[in-house]
Each structure stands twice: as C-alpha cells, then as structure tokens.
Amino acid sequence: MADYIHVSVAWPYANGDLHAGHLAGAYLPADIFARYHRLRGNHVLMVSGSDAHGTPISVEADKRGITAQALFTHYHERFLETQRQLGVSYDLFTHTDTENHHRIARDIFTLLNERGYLYRETQQQFYSESEGRFLPDRYVEGTCPVCGFENARGDQCDNCGSLLNALDLIHPRSKLDGTPPVIRETEHYFLELGRLVPQLQTYLQDKQHWREAVLNETLKNVADLRGDPSPRH
Ligand SMILES: [Zn+2]
Structure with missing residues (x-):
C-alpha cells in the first residue's frame, strides 16, 4: 500500500541569493528523499517557499534603502529561477505573502488566543528615539560583554560565538543610524x-x-x- 509522504523543506529568507550551503544542507537531501519515495510509488508532497517576513528581510531592505516587499520579490523570483535550473522537484514552492498564508497564520493565532494558550508579558527592549521605533536584536550592535569585540550583533557575537541578549551589549548603537538606543517596556504574546x-x-x-x-x-x-x-x- 502506498504511503503518504510530506517533505517539508526549510523556508529560506528572501534576503539574499541561495548558495551551495542551502543546496547541500536542505534542498538536495530533501529532493533525493522525495524522488526516492516517488519511485517507490508513494504519494509525495514536497513543499517549501520564500519567507517574506522577519527581521533578516527588514534589516537588509533598510540597508539598501528599498521596501521589504521589493527585496522579497526580487529574491523570490531568483529562488524560483535557481531551483528550476537545478531541477529541485518541488510539488509546490510558494511564499509567506499569500492570502492563504495570511489567513492560516491569523486563524492559528486567533484560535490559540481564544482557547487560552497565549499569554502576554512585558519585556524590556531597545527603542530608537531618533527613528521612533523598537529595535529587534539584529538592529543593535555594540561591544561584546564576553570578549570585548566592538562589533557584536544584538543576538550573537561573531568573534567569540557567544549568544547574547541585546540588553547586555556594552555601548549599544542602532544599526540604522548609529545612535545609542534607550530601553523601553514593550508587551508581547507568548505561547504556553x-x-x-x-x-x-x-x-x-x-x-x-x-x-x-x-x-x-x-x-x-x-x-x-x-x-x-x-x-x-
Ligand atoms: Zn564576543
């Protein structure tokens, strides 16, 4: 009897071209697995897509002075072309800026909230007074509290590899305009x-x-x- 096999491949952020590491690490093994099961007569659904949202997209778009939408569209089209040329055998390669994705993400959030699986908590986060916005970890750089490297990112130090809490950076500065951010309280939803x-x-x-x-x-x-x-x- 044929099995139903869902191959769910990692969704790449559409903020730069695909490289050999993407191929070797995620797409080639998944493609081999999917082809093997198709040859065995199983029903295979291999799905992935470009991630259009998140800080990696907005950081890169800000750096280039274009909108997140324009950056995403550019790289999504290049992803499609690259993978077509490589012959990766997706049944569907979509992206997260579709009506379908919006609706499902909203439905999951609403349902979890209605059933009491979400709770709210206040956290401290860096805020840029010059830009009038909160700064996610990747928007902040400063001196690493572990090794003293001066260009550590808010989430990680590339010099010593330590995972960091942005609030622990010494002399923090905004990646957007170099000004020192202030600490403000902000409320977030968490899944229980x-x-x-x-x-x-x-x-x-x-x-x-x-x-x-x-x-x-x-x-x-x-x-x-x-x-x-x-x-x-
Ligand atoms: Zn360090």
Whole structure:
C-alpha cells in the first residue's frame, strides 16, 4: 500500500541569493528523499517557499534603502529561477505573502488566543528615539560583554560565538543610524507550550520511523517544557 509522504523543506529568507550551503544542507537531501519515495510509488508532497517576513528581510531592505516587499520579490523570483535550473522537484514552492498564508497564520493565532494558550508579558527592549521605533536584536550592535569585540550583533557575537541578549551589549548603537538606543517596556504574546506536553507526547508515541537520536532529543525537549515557569494569568 502506498504511503503518504510530506517533505517539508526549510523556508529560506528572501534576503539574499541561495548558495551551495542551502543546496547541500536542505534542498538536495530533501529532493533525493522525495524522488526516492516517488519511485517507490508513494504519494509525495514536497513543499517549501520564500519567507517574506522577519527581521533578516527588514534589516537588509533598510540597508539598501528599498521596501521589504521589493527585496522579497526580487529574491523570490531568483529562488524560483535557481531551483528550476537545478531541477529541485518541488510539488509546490510558494511564499509567506499569500492570502492563504495570511489567513492560516491569523486563524492559528486567533484560535490559540481564544482557547487560552497565549499569554502576554512585558519585556524590556531597545527603542530608537531618533527613528521612533523598537529595535529587534539584529538592529543593535555594540561591544561584546564576553570578549570585548566592538562589533557584536544584538543576538550573537561573531568573534567569540557567544549568544547574547541585546540588553547586555556594552555601548549599544542602532544599526540604522548609529545612535545609542534607550530601553523601553514593550508587551508581547507568548505561547504556553508547557500546557501542550501531553498532546505532544501522544503525537510522538508512534514516531518509531524517526531516527532514534532525533526522537530521543525531541522527547527530552518536550519533557523539559514541563519545567517552564507557569504563566501568569
Ligand atoms: Zn564576543
């Protein structure tokens, strides 16, 4: 009996051209897997697409002085052409700026919110007074508190590899105009993952076809979610 195989390939940010690492790391292995299952007569659906949203897009667009939409459109078309020439056998290569994607993302958020799986929490974040906007981690640079490297990014230091909290940077400055940002409070939504542990464990129970190391790592991560501080209502 034929199996149904969904190959869900990582969605690249449309903020620069694809390189050999993308191909070797994600698309070629997925393509081999999909072709193998098609040859075996299984029903294969191999899907991916360009990610049109997120800080990596807006940082690059700001750097070039164009809109995020223009940057995304440019690279999405190049992704399509590159993968067509390479012969990667997608059943669908779409993007996240479609009506379908908007509706599904909104529905998931609304449903989680209605059923009480989301909670709000106030955090501190850098704010640029000159630009009048909050600055995500990647918009802030400064001196690494671990190694003293002067051009560390808000989320990571490229010199020593330490993962950073932007608020810990010494002499922080905005990547947009170099001015020092101030700290302001901002409210965000969070998913209460700890409450979904039983459902996740049930889902994982029959995944014996996964690699053992992958399954064990996943089970361990899910068990750890239990220890999350219980949210404040
Ligand atoms: Zn460092």
